Structure formats: structure tokens, C-alpha cells
């Protein structure tokens with residue numbers, strides 16, 4: 425009986441390790457609930473990503489004066505690509521660069537501010553610049569709650585906000 429309980433405990437530990445391992449890219453601890461909540465706040469407030477990408481990242485922007493952002497729930501970008509896109513924005517598009525030094529020293533696609541003038545579509549200024557740590561938190565949040573998660577439904581919405589919110593009530 426004891427051996428059986430022990431085996432069950434080992435199995436549980438192994439299972440929880442594999443379910444979180446996929447987001448643990450930096451070799452650091454996998455994001456916990458407070459990291460995810462912080463990532464969501466940065467996505468919503470400081471980064472104002474939702475203005476163009478929608479609160480659930482599905483591309484239904486919350487501010488109709490803003491450009492149409494991509495559907496992040498369906499992006500195929502791996503972690504490194506997400507980090508790069510947030511830091512450097514996307515050339516010739518309306519996705520802003522959030523790294524303070526993005527086009528000052530060639531760190532982004534080898535380009536500087538002067539090179540950007542060549543593109544017909546200019547990246548807008550970001551609402552705020554983000555520290556590398558803040559970008560990692562946003563990407564942790566994206567990978568757990570948004571990317572590849574399918575359309576938002578009531579259950580995911582409650583988990584997303586950490587409780588029953590008005591926006592969740594209308595969802596199936």
C-alpha cells in the first residue's frame with residue numbers, strides 16, 4: 425500500500441513536470457500564477473497590446489482607432505520569435521518595437537533609425553518601452569494563455585482573468 429502511494433506520488437511529480445516544461449525556455453523556473461498575472465497586466469496596460477490585438481489576443485482590437493493586430497492565438501512563432509517581434513516590432517508594419525534601444529545599435533535585424541525611413545509603412549512608437557524581464561513575462565503569459573489555445577470560451581475566460589468577469593458571461 426505504501427509503495428503504491430509512493431509510486432502514485434512519483435507519477436504525479438513527473439506529470440506536472442512535463443506539463444510545465446514546454447514554457448520553461450530560459451532554463452529558469454516555469455512561470456507561476458503571479459508571473460502569469462503580471463504578464464497579463466503588462467499585455468493589457470503598459471504594453472497596451474490589447475488595443476491592437478484584443479484582450480484575448482484574437483486580433484479583435486479593443487480600440488477601434490488602432491491598427492489591426494495579428495491573431496496571436498494562431499501565431500506559429502516559437503518563443504524566440506515572439507521575444508524578437510516584441511523587442512524589434514515588425515519592419516514595414518504597424519507592430520511597434522518595445523525595446524528602448526531597438527534601432528540604436530543594430531540589435532534589431534541589423535537596422536538603425538535611419539534605415540527605417542526606407543519602409544512605406546512606419547512602425548508607430550510603442551505606448552511604453554519594456555524591460556527584457558517584462559517582455560519575458562509577457563511571452564510566458566502568451567505561451568500559457570493565448571498561443572495555440574483555440575478560441576476563447578467561458579472556462580478559459582474565467583481562468584484567464586482568475587475569476588468570473590463580465591466579459592466571460594457572454595461566452596459559450
Ligand code: HEC
Pocket residue numbers: 467471472473474475476477490491492493494496498499500501505506509510514517518519520522548551562
Ligand atoms: C499599434 C498596434 C499594435 C500594438 C500596440 C501591438 N501590436 Fe503586435 N502587431 C501589430 C500588427 C499590425 C501586427 C502584424 C504585423 C504584420 O503585418 O506582420 C502585429 C504582430 C505581432 C506579432 C507577430 C505575430 C505573427 O504571428 O507574426 C506578435 C507576436 C505581436 N504583434 C505581439 C505584440 C505584443 C506582445 C504587444 C504588446 C507588448 C503588441 N504586439 C503590441 C500591431 C500592434
